Amino acid sequence: DAGVIQSPRHEVTEMGQEVTLRCKPISGHDYLFWYRQTMMRGLELLIYFNNNVPIDDSGMPEDRFSAKMPNASFSTLKIQPSEPRDSAVYFCASSFGFGGLEGYTFGSGTRLTVV
Amino acid sequence: AQSVTQLGSHVSVSEGALVLLRCNYSSSVPPYLFWYVQYPNQGLQLLLKYTTGATLVKGINGFEAEFKKSETSFHLTKPSAHMSDAAEYFCAVSDGRGSQGNLIFGKGTKLSVKP
Numbered sequence: 001d002a003g004v005i006q007s008p009r010h011e012v013t014e015m016g017q018e019v020t021l022r023c024k025p026i027s028g029h030d031y032l033f034w035y036r037q038t039m040m041r042g043l044e045l046l047i048y049f050n051n052n053v054p055i056d057d058s059g060m061p062e063d064r065f066s067a068k069m070p071n072a073s074f075s076t077l078k079i080q081p082s083e084p085r086d087s088a089v090y091f092c093a094s095s096f097g098f099g100g101l102e103g104y105t106f107g108s109g110t111r112l113t114v115v
Numbered sequence: 116a117q118s119v120t121q122l123g124s125h126v127s128v129s130e131g132a133l134v135l136l137r138c139n140y141s142s143s144v145p146p147y148l149f150w151y152v153q154y155p156n157q158g159l160q161l162l163l164k165y166t167t168g169a170t171l172v173k174g175i176n177g178f179e180a181e182f183k184k185s186e187t188s189f190h191l192t193k194p195s196a197h198m199s200d201a202a203e204y205f206c207a208v209s210d211g212r213g214s215q216g217n218l219i220f221g222k223g224t225k226l227s228v229k230p
Contacts, residue, residue, distance in 0.1 A: 106158035
């Protein structure tokens with residue numbers, strides 16, 4: 001398996017623009033997680049899905065953020081409109097089971113810079 | 116509720132010296148415990164895990180950790196540091212069994228290795 005695949009690796013956008021981050025989880029994994037990492041706040045869980053259904057989005061900072069998982073092999077995280085404070089590295093992770101025996105497998109992340 | 120405390124946000128050792136990264140957890144049930152490593156500009160990788168059985172677990176790159184229930188600790192050690200060990204290390208805990216329980220991450224410890 002190629003692991004969790006995220007795209008793009010880097011994204012630079014202007015304030016006010018829409019940004020879409022993409023994630024392909026490991027085949028057979030039933031949980032998918034979106035995290036944000038910043039120097040100030042560390043690793044934050046934004047939202048997670050189970051069998052494509054959003055379960056907990058309490059970590060999503062505000063309504064400008066939305067996430068979807070239309071099928072078992074694809075998820076998106078959208079920010080509209082983007083703001084400079086959204087600059088961070090966004091990670092997608094997947095797992096078999098919630099916090100189960102194998103832990104989570106992380107993608108390489110998308111480094112977002114909003115100018 | 117579960118929690119993870121990593122003592123020391125930065126640890127610096129000399130090449131060849133002992134590496135000790137501290138992790139204490141809080142969990143109401145026997146936990147699953149994990150250490151992840153993040154190299155610069157990469158995602159988190161699973162280093163080692165404790166689920167059940169032997170309390171001393173060995174991971175990749177010569178790292179090991181010992182689960183001490185009486186001390187609620189899961190410290191990470193390596194007898195001799197190598198320059199390539201410079202990275203950020205995250206401890207995580209889950210009280211899940213199968214589909215239950217979330218993976219809670221500590222704030223991370225950045226390890227520097229001096230020549």
